[in-house]
Amino acid sequence: MTSPIELLPDSPENRELEENVHPPNWVNPEPAPCYNLVVIGGGTAGLISAAGAAGLGGKVALIERHLMGGDCLNVGCVPSKGVVSASRAVHHARNSAKFGVVDGSGLRFDFDTAMERMRRLRADISHHDSARRFRDELGIDVFIGQGSFSGSDTVEVAGKTLRFKKASVCTGACAAAPPIPGLEEAGYLTNETLFSLIELPPRMAVIGAGPIGCEMAQSFARFGSSVSLIEMGPHILGREDGDAAEILHRAFIREGIDLQLGVKIIEVETSGSDKILHLERDGKRIDVTVDAILVGVGRAPNLSGLGLEKAGIKFDKTGVAVNDYLQTSNPNVYAAGDICFPFKFTHTADALARILIANALFMGRQKVSALTIPWCTYTDPEIAHVGMYEGDAKEKGIGFTTLTVPLSDVDRAVLDGESEGFARVHLRKGTDKILGATIVARHAGEMINEFSLAITNGLGISAIGKTIHPYPTQAEVIKRLADAYNRTRLTPFVKNLLSGWLEWQRG
Numbered sequence: 379m380t381s382p383i384e385l386l387p388d389s390p391e392n393r394e395l396e397e398n399v400h401p402p403n404w405v406n407p408e409p410a411p412c413y414n415l416v417v418i419g420g421g422t423a424g425l426i427s428a429a430g431a432a433g434l435g436g437k438v439a440l441i442e443r444h445l446m447g448g449d450c451l452n453v454g455c456v457p458s459k460g461v462v463s464a465s466r467a468v469h470h471a472r473n474s475a476k477f478g479v480v481d482g483s484g485l486r487f488d489f490d491t492a493m494e495r496m497r498r499l500r501a502d503i504s505h506h507d508s509a510r511r512f513r514d515e516l517g518i519d520v521f522i523g524q525g526s527f528s529g530s531d532t533v534e535v536a537g538k539t540l541r542f543k544k545a546s547v548c549t550g551a552c553a554a555a556p557p558i559p560g561l562e563e564a565g566y567l568t569n570e571t572l573f574s575l576i577e578l579p580p581r582m583a584v585i586g587a588g589p590i591g592c593e594m595a596q597s598f599a600r601f602g603s604s605v606s607l608i609e610m611g612p613h614i615l616g617r618e619d620g621d622a623a624e625i626l627h628r629a630f631i632r633e634g635i636d637l638q639l640g641v642k643i644i645e646v647e648t649s650g651s652d653k654i655l656h657l658e659r660d661g662k663r664i665d666v667t668v669d670a671i672l673v674g675v676g677r678a679p680n681l682s683g684l685g686l687e688k689a690g691i692k693f694d695k696t697g698v699a700v701n702d703y704l705q706t707s708n709p710n711v712y713a714a715g716d717i718c719f720p721f722k723f724t725h726t727a728d729a730l731a732r733i734l735i736a737n738a739l740f741m742g743r744q745k746v747s748a749l750t751i752p753w754c755t756y757t758d759p760e761i762a763h764v765g766m767y768e769g770d771a772k773e774k775g776i777g778f779t780t781l782t783v784p785l786s787d788v789d790r791a792v793l794d795g796e797s798e799g800f801a802r803v804h805l806r807k808g809t810d811k812i813l814g815a816t817i818v819a820r821h822a823g824e825m826i827n828e829f830s831l832a833i834t835n836g837l838g839i840s841a842i843g844k845t846i847h848p849y850p851t852q853a854e855v856i857k858r859l860a861d862a863y864n865r866t867r868l869t870p871f872v873k874n875l876l877s878g879w880l881e882w883q884r885g
């Protein structure tokens with residue numbers, strides 16, 4: 379029987395979540411003689427591979443040591459986007475004077491209500507990932523406990539041995555801890571503890587300006603924290619298109635975020651309840667004093683206690699090694715999700731799990747390298763991307779043309795007061811083939827799909843040009859890119875030809 383875990387704060391919402399994703403007093407089933415698939419890890423990758431395999435008639439065991447739903451549901455996408463939506467609401471309520479809202483700037487914000495809403499919605503959503511649903515509706519043997527390989531075709535969990543034909547390692551990743559002197563002693567938050575806060579820290583340092591750092595720095599600043607965002611690289615979202623990140627940089631400055639870029643954190647000092655971060659930039663010392671520190675400096679794979687050596691599965695500090703078919707060095711063991719893939723997203727964990735089912739159970743030959751993967755950072759504005767960046771095309775020696783349309787050219791964005799942004803596409807030189815695209819817009823994540831669909835299905839930008847987009851929508855910006863492409867085809871020669879024809883028609 380499982381023992382209860384402590385989900386903080388102790389609230390009706392969190393008790394409901396626990397009931398779904400780590401039911402107290404859960405009794406593990408008696409193992410079947412042999413499973414088609416044993417899945418270790420019940421996050422997105424594990425849940426999709428288990429549900430898919432069972433749905434196709436397989437005998438499946440799913441092992442989760444902590445919370446079904448993994449990071450995404452419990453301490454990742456779901457709570458973070460709950461926080462983002464609250465921060466957007468308060469920001470717009472406060473900044474709507476131009477729409478005629480009176481006295482919005484003085485609005486009070488209740489952190490507790492916003493966090494409780496997030497926890498309520500997380501508990502509601504958790505039903506999908508619940509242990510009982512996986513057992514009763516999907517017919518999967520759900521084991522709660524630490525899964526560990528004991529041989530090339532066996533896994534141990536809670537004192538039981540599970541024999542498998544195929545296994546999948548879907549154990550995900552957790553927050554990496556930077557080796558900063560004094561940080562451990564000062565204490566810090568990660569994505570695992572942030573969403574348990576019941577009081578808003580008046581002053582907060584966020585270490586790392588990747589997606590986690592940027593989304594949370596902006597949200598907590600909008601809630602009213604005095605936020606310092608500390609990044610060792612020279613830019614926020616260093617991997618994104620530079621112009622896109624620059625727009626967000628300007629928004630952060632406008633919203634009062636103290637941006638400390640290109641700095642080294644020398645040490646963290648504790649003085650009473652103050653945490654003092656000693657930074658250095660170009661030989662100059664900068665001190666930042668806060669009440670709380672959030673760390674978002676990347677992820678470390680969950681490898682410990684897995685017994686990978688006993689099953690002959692190779693791994694390194696980035697995770698489990700897989701080939702293009704997601705097969706590990708043990709031909710009967712596959713992996714999917716954050717444990718084995720550099721693009722750590724829920725939608726990639728999902729896509730990889732589907733490949734895993736086909737390849738592991740049905741002799742498929744689906745390749746991970748064939749995937750087209752979009753992503754989006756849910757700041758305000760959002761930055762969404764798919765395919766190649768300019769740098770990727772240059773590195774590969776591919777000739778390309780770049781087209782950009784600012785949102786200020788799009789009526790709906792102007793009317794919404796959301797015209798700070800753009801859509802950009804890189805096309806293979808002399809063709810309409812889309813190599814990559816970036817969109818900066820309030821709902822860029824919703825808009826990027828048109829490009830993903832086009833790239834995945836080999837449609838050029840001319841296909842987008844032929845497609846009617848409703849007026850007025852912000853997504854018209856993508857049609858505008860196609861119009862811009864068509865204009866590039868109007869060479870002086872073609873123009874002369876057309877005007878000659880029209881002149882002849884006039885008689």
Ligand SMILES: Cc1cc2nc3c(=O)[nH]c(=O)nc-3n(C[C@H](O)[C@H](O)[C@H](O)COP(=O)(O)OP(=O)(O)OC[C@H]3O[C@@H](n4cnc5c(N)ncnc54)[C@H](O)[C@@H]3O)c2cc1C
Pocket residue numbers: 418419420421422423424441442443444445446447448449450451453454455456458459523524525526548549550551569590680682683684714715716717722723724725726727756
């Ligand atoms: C703050 C934050 C925000 C994010 N926002 C987004 C977003 O907006 N969009 C997006 O696409 N992605 C987002 N992500 C990334 C996304 O959460 C991950 O990419 C996704 O959860 C990966 O799924 P997974 O199944 O590979 O791993 P996980 O979700 O980490 O699941 C792995 C599971 O395995 C279990 N486990 C580990 N070892 C064992 C073992 N030995 N035995 C049994 N069980 C084990 C763990 O307890 C865990 O439940 C975010 C991440 C964070 C941290």
Ligand SMILES: NC(=O)c1ccc[n+]([C@@H]2O[C@H](COP(=O)([O-])OP(=O)(O)OC[C@H]3O[C@@H](n4cnc5c(N)ncnc54)[C@H](O)[C@@H]3O)[C@@H](O)[C@H]2O)c1
Pocket residue numbers: 556585586587588589590591593608609610611615616643673674675676677721722723753754755756
């Ligand atoms: N919207 C989304 O899809 C979303 C949101 C959040 C997280 N995620 C996923 O989670 C993963 C992890 O996100 P993340 O933001 O933690 O990692 P990240 O690796 O994307 O960014 C970490 C940042 O921290 C900086 N950094 C590292 N060490 C530092 C130090 N000692 N001092 C200062 N800066 C330091 C790095 O330069 C980098 O800019 C992402 O790769 C992403 O896949 C996705």
